[in-house]
Amino acid sequence: MPNYENLLVEEANNILHVTINRPKALNALNQQTMRELAALFGTDYANRKDLTGVLLTGSGDRSFVAGADIKEFLGVAASGSGEDMARKGQDVFFLIERFHRPVIALVNGFALGGGCELAMACHMRIAVETARFGQPEVNLGIIPGYGGTQRLNQLIGKGKAIELTLTGNMLNAVEANHLGLVNYCLPADEARAKALELLQTISTKGPVAIEESIKAINAYYASSDFEAEASAFGRAAGTKDFAEGAAAFVEKRAANFKGE
């Protein structure tokens, strides 16, 4: 089995259980974790036709993924490589969205920013009752850059997507379920069982039909404009406001934006 620094990976009954394991940072996605997700979905398990599916969750009971790692972001603002970073992140999440077997996100706490985007790139989402969802990037002076401006629209429609993206407000699990952002909202002990039940049902179906269904449903959304998101992210990430927003987060204070 391949070795990962920030992913715990177990295989049982043809189901891959993947846990993002940086609990001290609420499982925030640093570049190492992004590289490992790319390796897992793009190479290590990309040809495993015997798999039924993947169950993706976060370590501990507080967080699925609290976003991209803001502490690493400070360097991005300085280097002017925001657009490139967004494009690379989008590519990792495409590997998940286009994976040949269903990937279910078990959202066991905060799914914010890149965490919400990661959950949305999965084929289905099951929220535990304590989960919270949001795209709080505007609090930092940036925008979602890993597909959030496209997939949030797809899942909950433009009006609510704009509200969440412009306010940075969080949804609780019941609201997320009501809006169709998640497939189910359940108590923690039932959420995993539900995901396994769905995968068990899928395991009895024709594997080629499963793979082709994923491709065909994804094809409906092929006109989404991820490039527009990457360049918009790049512009926002190049501002003084973003440097201020990221510094304010690290220093645990409110940001003082100047619109520059």
Ligand code: COA
């Ligand atoms: N990147 C890096 N570190 C993060 C992080 C992120 N996205 N989210 C949380 N952490 C770290 C915190 O810095 C803190 O580390 P510290 O103990 O070294 O100070 C630790 O995780 C615990 O977070 P903390 O903020 O103390 O917990 P909380 O319960 O008060 O708040 C959140 C939880 C999720 C509301 C808050 O951490 C938060 O707003 N995180 C950022 C969410 C975000 O903006 N994501 C989008 C990024 S583009």
